[in-house]
Amino acid sequence: MPVIDVNALIGPYPFRYVPHPDPEVLVRVLDREGIDSAWVGHLPSAFYRDPTPGNRELFAKLSAFSNRLVPVPAIRPDWPKWDVALRDAASAGAVAVRVYPPQWGMGPHDASLRELAIAAGEHGMATLLTVRFEDLRQRHPMDSAGDLSAAAIRALARAGDAVRLVVTAAGREMIEEVHWGLTPGEQARVFWDISWIWGPPEDHLGKLFRTIGSERFVFGTHWPLRLTQTPSANLDLLPDDLLGMSLADARGICATRRPSPVAHPP
């Protein structure tokens, strides 16, 4: 199974300097770390009122790396013609769309978000959520959006059968709060990236594998904000009986459509 980083971004971050957040650098990092491909969003778009220009830039910058980097545009469901933007994203080969409810001032039960998540699923795309970009303890005073709430994730997971969620940068507590607050059918719509789950000595990742199952988790790095090596290190430090357990295949999250990204040659 190819290793797919579902949580990569390009572009600068407004609250601190991030070294060379560029697609050509990302590809080199993927090569170095043995990662086959990445779902890539446009970091500054999370902070734009209108993400449309950011999406244009995302598709343009990734076009030279289409065999490795898959665009994940941001779609704002309270923006006019978001449905057209969603359809265009699907036509352009997006595997998922990013939404940023806290940054857009949307509460946990926002109806437009539910509508978008359903529509994305019907187009064969997952809805990708970001719990946080940075540790709460280091945020800029102007970075006041706060973390995505567990209630918001539960509400989207309950929105309909077509919904598929990929939740990035969640920790154990949030994952458990969401997972055990859903029916088994709803739980199956939610996938969690492992970029922000702790390993030993607390062994949160191992505990989640035992209780929730490794098939609910996908590989994610949170590049360029965080060290790419973190999720691999976490997997390498799993307890002996969990070593080598398979994560979910990101290609299967929305399996009804689109070919998988091409694995890079050895």
Place this chain on the structure above:
Amino acid sequence: MTASSGSLVEPLIDAHAHFYHADAGRADWAAVNASRLRAGERIGITYHVASVLGSYGFSSPTYFPSPADVTRGNDAMLEICDREPDRVRMFVTVNPNYADHATAEIERCAERGAIGIKLLASRRADDALLDPIAEIAADHGFPILHHIWQHRRREWPSQEISDGADLARLAQRHPKSSFILAHIGGGGDYMHTFPAIADCPNIYPDLSGSGVDRGMLDEALNALGPQRLLWGCDLTMCTGLAKLHALEVIGLNADDMAAIRWTNAARIFPKGSFPRCQ
């Protein structure tokens, strides 16, 4: 093995580790301790230099531990060192608000093999109550590992938190003592810390903490150089391993990599503290 030998089996010292005990308010304390040692084997940690933080809040606050909890925690740490003499070393934890008790604990634990002092956030780092502790540390050749918030912009609950600038004032008053600035990845803004301590050659930041920001290690190296940095994990060993791998791809030469992995620690802790690294 030495750095120049080119061996892949370099010593590795975790300069910031913690263990738990039966009175630390959690039923799984032994499993957590075992997990640290198991992960240490996987990572290749030669020595865990560790402390116990009182009762971790169970019977007094973690960062303001009572004298009784300090003693109980240090006893637990001594027991672990006795049980794991080949891979565990000890920081003796003290609360400077109880000056006589702090002094007595340092002497008691030094006699039984402690090699450093752990200060939490019971007093600001530049408080005069820390001066006698820094003097005792210099006498013993013990580094002081001081809990730090990277850029203190306000008071935080449950601790009297310090930042790099606070610790720098203490370090400047005690140039013969060595200070380990805790966890640059442990919260706050490390970019404030680096210039705050750049002119204090007796402050050695450890790389531990859950924070794994890209650029953090590069900036630490740029600002302070490899001879000032200590590798460590604190509470998240996965991020410790990630930083180790990140250092490997930064392009450090073998001596600089060895400095961060272990030779800096071997230099600032008492001579002979790490016989398996010699």
